[in-house]
Structure formats: C-alpha cells, structure tokens
Amino acid sequence: MRKPLKTIIYEILEVSDITHFYSFADDLIIPFLIVLNITAFIASTSPSFSLAYQLLFECIEIICSLVFTIEYVLRMWVCTVDRKYSHPIWGRLKYALTPLSMIDLISILPFYLLWLFPHLSFVHVISVLRLLRLLKISRYSESVRTLGTVLYAKKEDLLATAFAVFILLIFASSLMYFVESSAQPQSFGSIPDAMWWGVVTLTTVGYGDIYPITPIGRFLGSILAFLGIGIFALPAGIISSGFSEEVQRRKQERMAANLEQSANYQSIKRLAEIDVGFDQRQRAIALHIESSSELMKICVQTAKHKLGSDFQNEQILCSLAIHLYNDAVRKFDL
Secondary structure, eight states: OOOOHHHHHHHHHHOOOTTSHHHHHHHHHHHHHHHHHHHHHHHHTSHHHHHHSHHHHHHHHHHHHHHHHHHHHHHHHHGGGSGGGOSTTHHHHHHHTSHHHHHHHHHHHHHHHHHHOTTOHHHHHGGGGGGGGGGGGGGTOHHHHHHHHHHHHTHHHHHHHHHHHHHHHHHHHHHHHHHHTTTOTTTSSSHHHHHHHHHHHHTTOOOSSSOOOSHHHHHHHHHHHHHHHHHTHHHHHHHHHHHHHHHHHHHHHHHHHHHHHHHHHHHHHHHHTOOTTOOHHHHHHHHHHHHHHHHHHHHHHHHHHHHGGGOOOHHHHHHHHHHHHHHHHHHTOO
C-alpha cells in the first residue's frame, strides 16, 4: 500500500535515513544552505567583499530564505502525522511553539521585514537574527543534539555553579569597591564598575584596563584570581561528565537493541524450520525459543535498572543476555 504524500514528506523532513535518497539529500542540502547563508552574511559586513559581491550575497539570501520558508511551511503542514500534533489546529500551534520551530520562524522573519520595511532602522538591526539559522543544524547533527541533551540533564548542577559564581562576584566586587574607591574613584567608583573587574578576574581573562593598586586590593585580587581558576573549572567538569554518561547510555541502548534484534532473528529462523506436522512438544520448543528474546529484554532492563549510570562494563551485560538465551535453547533442545 502506497503511503500518503504527507507521510512521505514527514519522513523526509523529520526522519534522518541515509538509505533513503530524498531524506539523505535533505540532510545534506539544508545544512549546506545554512552554512552558505551565514558565510555570505558575515562576508557582506566587510566593505571590500560587500562592494564586489553584493549581488551574489543578495541572491544567496533570497534563495536560502525561500528554501527555508518552504521547509517551514512543509513542516507545519506534515507535523500532524505525529500523534503529539495530530490535531489540525492545536497540534500545529503546539508544534509551532517548539524551540526548533520558533528558531525556524525567527530566522526567516528578518528577510521579509527588510523586504516590507526597508527604511526602518530597527529592521536592519534585527537582521542579525539570521545567525539563528546556525541552530537549525541541530536537526541534522547528532553531536549538537547530544550537547543539548547534556546541558538539559545537567541544568541543576550548572545553575548551582552559576549561582555560586554570582554570589562570589557580588562579595568580591563589593569588597574591592570599598578598598579601592578612594584610591581609584574613576575605575572603582561604584560596585557595578567593580563588578567588571570581578568578571575579568574570575574568568582569568585579565584585560588589564582596571586593576587594584592598594596592598589590600592586590591581596583580595590575588585570592579572587585563584578562586576563579577553580570555580570556573566546575562547569567544564560537569559538562564533560555529562557527555561521558550520555555516550555510555547510548552505547548500552544500542547494545540492548542489537541483542534484541539478534534474539528475534534466531527465533524467526527456528520457527521457519518447524513444520506444520510437528508434534506438540516441538511446537512448545518453538514457542519457548521465541519467548527467549523477551527474557533477554528483561535481563537488559534489569541490569540497567540495578546498575544504572554506575554500570561501566558492557561485556558483562552482553555475556549475561547471551548466556540466558543459550541456556533457554539448550534446556528445550531436542
């Protein structure tokens, strides 16, 4: 039975399948246009390039914006194929409010605003929103999606670290204001002015435009510099551990899927060898072998539930599931 056109377009846009020509072409063309459009936008800000290739940059912007618009309209049309957005009105509205859909819409709005209102100054300012098209690549890049997953999973830890940095910044800037304001009223005239020095010092950037000159100020500055090295290493450690956990989780999921696929294959192969004239005992053997895949699935789920993120050795899980399967086959083998 032939699939409806809406379903076919949905699978092309939403499902990344390298074995499907149109889906694979979509995964190549859209990211290429995104990179080309952003490159042209950046190059157009250079006077030398802008004068020489202005027409080319305008053509690239028009073509890319039209393609992105067609893509956005098609996504809004076919989104009802997904059960989460099946309602023809509220489903599309719900899909339009998803982060990636909002990025798609905001990234194409500057093109039409510049076309409709070319003389409004604020329209030229919001043209920078075209850079949001870079975020569209997350639809086609597993690494970008992994980064988003890690940041979302570790959001509480990252927020706690950010809060600690903020508290430290407030205390350090306030102390430095009271210590240095009399010696350097132009640089440390207020706590907000001192906070700029605190940000530069905590991040270990050290521009050198503002620095303490009193002995107490230098002492506080040196302590804050050492604290900055340690406290700004915390987010990097949190994100790296999150990446490690996410990669490990995906490996375990792939391994469990492979085990289940292998078990199903063996069950189908053995069932194909069973003749209709076999006796009741042989039919029971076939039924038990078929159910062994479910046993392996239970084995995988139990191991993941008990061991969780502390589980490191993938070979143990693989060996355990295979042993269960072979034991079931040997037990009821002829």
